Amino acid sequence: xxxESEAELAEIVAGAKGxxxxxxGGTRAFGAPVxxxxxxxxxxxxxxxxxxGALTLVVKAGTPVxxxxxxxxxxxxxxxxxxxxxxxxxxxxGAPTMGGMVAANVSGPRxxxxxxxxxxxxxxxxxxxxxxxxxxxxxxxxNVTGYDLVKLMAGSHGTLGVLTELxxxxxxxxxxxxxxxxxxxxxxxxxxxxSAALGSPYDVSGxxxxxxxxxEDASQTRVRLEGLAGSVAYRRDALLxxxxxxxxxxxxxxxxxxxxxxRDVTPFAAREGAVWRLSVKPSDAPGLTAAVRAQxxxxxxxxxxxxxxxxxxxxxxxxxxxTILRQQVAVLGGHATLxxxxxxxxxxxxxxxxxxxxVAALTRALRGKFDPRGILNPGLMG
Amino acid sequence: MEMPLPDxxxxxxxxxLVERLLQVLPPEAVIHDExxxxxxxxxxxxxxxxxxxVAVLPSSTAEVAAVLKICHDMGVPVVPRGSGTSLAGGxxxxxxxxxxxxxxxxxxxETDYENRVIRVQTGRxxxxxxxxxxxxxxxxxxxxxxxxxxxxxxxxxxNSGGAHCLKYGVTTNNLMGVTMVLMDGTVVELGGAHLDPxxxxxxxxxxxxxxxxxxVTEATLRILHKPEGARPxxxxxxxxxxxxxxxxxxxxxxxxxxxxxxxxRPVIRATEAFAxxxxxxxxxxxxxxxxxxEAEIAxxxxxxxxxxxxHNPVELRESTSAEESARIWLGRKSAFGAMGQINDYMxxxxxxxxxxxxxxxxxxxxxxxQYGLGVGNVFHAGDGNMHxxxxxxxxxxxxxxxxEAFGADVLKLCVEVGGCLTGEHGxxxxxxxxxxxxxxxxxxxxxxxxxxxxxxxxxxxxxxVFPLAASLGRRAG
Numbered sequence: 001x002x003x004e005s006e007a008e009l010a011e012i013v014a015g016a017k018g019x020x021x022x023x024x025g026g027t028r029a030f031g032a033p034v035x036x037x038x039x040x041x042x043x044x045x046x047x048x049x050x051x052x053g054a055l056t057l058v059v060k061a062g063t064p065v066x067x068x069x070x071x072x073x074x075x076x077x078x079x080x081x082x083x084x085x086x087x088x089x090x091x092x093x094g095a096p097t098m099g100g101m102v103a104a105n106v107s108g109p110r111x112x113x114x115x116x117x118x119x120x121x122x123x124x125x126x127x128x129x130x131x132x133x134x135x136x137x138x139x140x141x142x143n144v145t146g147y148d149l150v151k152l153m154a155g156s157h158g159t160l161g162v163l164t165e166l167x168x169x170x171x172x173x174x175x176x177x178x179x180x181x182x183x184x185x186x187x188x189x190x191x192x193x194x195s196a197a198l199g200s201p202y203d204v205s206g207x208x209x210x211x212x213x214x215x216e217d218a219s220q221t222r223v224r225l226e227g228l229a230g231s232v233a234y235r236r237d238a239l240l241x242x243x244x245x246x247x248x249x250x251x252x253x254x255x256x257x258x259x260x261x262x263r264d265v266t267p268f269a270a271r272e273g274a275v276w277r278l279s280v281k282p283s284d285a286p287g288l289t290a291a292v293r294a295q296x297x298x299x300x301x302x303x304x305x306x307x308x309x310x311x312x313x314x315x316x317x318x319x320x321x322x323t324i325l326r327q328q329v330a331v332l333g334g335h336a337t338l339x340x341x342x343x344x345x346x347x348x349x350x351x352x353x354x355x356x357x358x359v360a361a362l363t364r365a366l367r368g369k370f371d372p373r374g375i376l377n378p379g380l381m382g
Numbered sequence: 383m384e385m386p387l388p389d390x391x392x393x394x395x396x397x398x399l400v401e402r403l404l405q406v407l408p409p410e411a412v413i414h415d416e417x418x419x420x421x422x423x424x425x426x427x428x429x430x431x432x433x434x435x436v437a438v439l440p441s442s443t444a445e446v447a448a449v450l451k452i453c454h455d456m457g458v459p460v461v462p463r464g465s466g467t468s469l470a471g472g473x474x475x476x477x478x479x480x481x482x483x484x485x486x487x488x489x490x491x492e493t494d495y496e497n498r499v500i501r502v503q504t505g506r507x508x509x510x511x512x513x514x515x516x517x518x519x520x521x522x523x524x525x526x527x528x529x530x531x532x533x534x535x536x537x538x539x540x541n542s543g544g545a546h547c548l549k550y551g552v553t554t555n556n557l558m559g560v561t562m563v564l565m566d567g568t569v570v571e572l573g574g575a576h577l578d579p580x581x582x583x584x585x586x587x588x589x590x591x592x593x594x595x596x597x598v599t600e601a602t603l604r605i606l607h608k609p610e611g612a613r614p615x616x617x618x619x620x621x622x623x624x625x626x627x628x629x630x631x632x633x634x635x636x637x638x639x640x641x642x643x644x645x646x647r648p649v650i651r652a653t654e655a656f657a658x659x660x661x662x663x664x665x666x667x668x669x670x671x672x673x674x675x676e677a678e679i680a681x682x683x684x685x686x687x688x689x690x691x692x693h694n695p696v697e698l699r700e701s702t703s704a705e706e707s708a709r710i711w712l713g714r715k716s717a718f719g720a721m722g723q724i725n726d727y728m729x730x731x732x733x734x735x736x737x738x739x740x741x742x743x744x745x746x747x748x749x750x751x752q753y754g755l756g757v758g759n760v761f762h763a764g765d766g767n768m769h770x771x772x773x774x775x776x777x778x779x780x781x782x783x784x785x786e787a788f789g790a791d792v793l794k795l796c797v798e799v800g801g802c803l804t805g806e807h808g809x810x811x812x813x814x815x816x817x818x819x820x821x822x823x824x825x826x827x828x829x830x831x832x833x834x835x836x837x838x839x840x841x842x843x844x845x846x847v848f849p850l851a852a853s854l855g856r857r858a859g
Contacts, residue, residue, distance in 0.1 A: 051735065054630065054633070054737055132824050141767075142766065143804075147833075150586075151587060174636060231682075234675055309577070333576060336580075355580070369834065370831075
């Protein structure tokens, strides 16, 4: 089903007799497999409002991300949180939508500097599981009027409601960018360098370490700076004298390409295996990967967010390391999400990190309020 | 402002309640003498006062859990309180409630520069979080103007902002994890030193829930290295429209100042009389602050001044020293005090789309004439968060009510132009009854359904956020 309006969507949901599979562009197909009738938001499309001088953008949820990026670029602006494009990694086709991006709270390397998708989402309209059209938040940057359900909707994977309209804070594209690249460091050293750079006054906007064999034979430690040209040059020199001594300087388009690679995890696209996404305390990351390997699991790692985000490629044998990974993050704090895995694997391994009992109880009860009949992507998040 | 009648059954239980609280807390942490509970009768919205039944000052998460469990068992409402600096009545007690103050819980639990996080007990004041990491040149970014006194607990409850949030965001963008106690005494951990939740973003809902979903006892906060320096520039314009256009052009140019503050003529004149900062007598004044090294500041200010000059400012004053910077900020920082010299005032907090600024200021001016009450505007111009200060005389019968009616009209105007009732102060009791102007019944219902999940008996921070009529069925049930 492909409703042409919010009202039609509300009717469909209200009249649904069974489970619905909520779909934007269908490019971020992860989560536990869901059976049901497909509801696509693609026809709810278009930019509703763009006020460049107020850094404000309002779009319908089915609008393709690419269309929005073009509209913003024409005014020298962008989505600051650098949303990942999942198509290469997941082997999916189609056009990623703004609604899908929000539903999965998709952020890229710049998350470590400016915040996540959820931090730039100012307001939502959505249809809940009872078919009611609801709104929360608005289109202004500072808003504490009532409970913040905007954050709750971001990352809820269509299980609380079907998003129909979204407002964002956007930012200007900076004049210049540069990446400092170091080679041959092990993960522990790399993450320490990233921590030092992120803990400096130099406003680092990307901090990643790619293990040996991921992008090239040698490992790479990458640090990105963005801003006015003079400021970027100043901070580049300061880091080259300090945390990034001996690093190579990569500028402009080449620098941008390095971050698209990290953002989209393209080095793992053509390689076989399951892909985990782990969010941990940055300094825990190298040890965690080492501990997994010590258990006999072959793994390759890309560390983004200064080490706080690990993309881990593992052989899809047994539970693809699920038990070990989840034990580790349960002890250290954090979570592990199975982003890529066969349907068979995703049927037996919970895609999302199982939550402690009191949190799971709250989550379950919230779902019951937003979707009393349990018809929106049921079971997708476990 | 109407408050629910106290439950006589709860009032009658006071002796038993005190006895049980004394079983889990030391005697000095249970305040039940009627003279002493008066210290908790109001927050910074002093027009409304009501001493609580009892006030408790626990010193650990375990003690908070024990208190909540007792109150839950006995059906006693609980009002969480940080430092009591709410301007919205967010910590106003009811006569049948227990005030749960976190003021004694102010320890730093962990400082981790490598991962750029600090973990504190939430009774710690905002400024003393920065104080704990200053020796390593780090800071905690959200900076509400009450930061010397206000507690992190209250910052989380209200999702507090500050002058510098254009660049650094508000509390929710800097809060990474909490330990929270639910009304039934269950302790819940959300988030931590890692980024983003693995499941639903419950932390995002807790932040800004005005103490109605749980009592947050510990928080993991993001800390940042301080910038190398900061410098403001002052600009005066002879019309609000032009000042508004200048703000918009600066934002579009890709320079992101840390703050853009706006003051209108009544506030400029009041601060000049009060603090003598040497501001020009003009219609609109902007203070724009940028950060970085000397060279970076010069580069940004070069761009900003070039934009400003295109708008024919009547004054353009660059700071060349720390003294001059302080002088530029002096008037802005004393604005509230200056208005307070003239008369009592009520501070509003609505947010509007920046493009609506000239229209909204004109309408506020018209309303000021109609109501016969003076008003001055201070404004975080970069993000549209207005602070109109309405002057009234608290000793003159009917003036407070007139002022409240004026304020309500201004806030409705904010909603009408696409904004909201409150940008950083919270709803509390103050804006509770205006919620129906911003939200349809279903929009309020889904928010109240969230409260049903966390606090099924509606015991936590009663009579705030939602209109009493809207929550009636739930509170009774």
